[in-house]
Amino acid sequence: ADKPQYLADKLVNLFVQIGLEPEPEMAGIPSALDLITDPRDHQAARLVLANLAMSRPFAAPPGLAEDRIAAARAAFEAVTADPAFLDTAKRTGRAIGLFSGSEVDALLRDSYAVTPDIVRRATEVSAPK
Helix, strand or coil, X not given: CCCCHHHHCCCCCCCCECCCXXXXXXXXXXXXXXXXXXXXXXXXXXXXXXXXXXXXXCCCCCCCXXXXXXXXXXXXHHHHHCHHHHHHHHHCCCCCCCCCHXXXXXXXXXXXXXXXXXXXXXXXXXXXX
């Protein structure tokens, strides 16, 4: 977002996308997940990449009333649809995409359901060398 001219002026070559879902504007650039053939490594990569999908989620304490959760989620959804907010994002070169609270919940459920061997493999592939 800070250097859009890098892509426009072809100053960089992208050879793979890193994320749980491919970016539509990067058609033709393969997703790393599409290149992983081993099922265990695929699960491990999804676990490692889960944080990219969520970006910077907001968390609340356990036991928070459902109406409070619903109000916070509705507020976030309203902001991401607000024309003034979207205009500012566009002017500053920021892409806005909502990863909803229910999507975060599902991703966390999936992440916590992986087996210990997949967690170990995710740690192996993502640990600094």
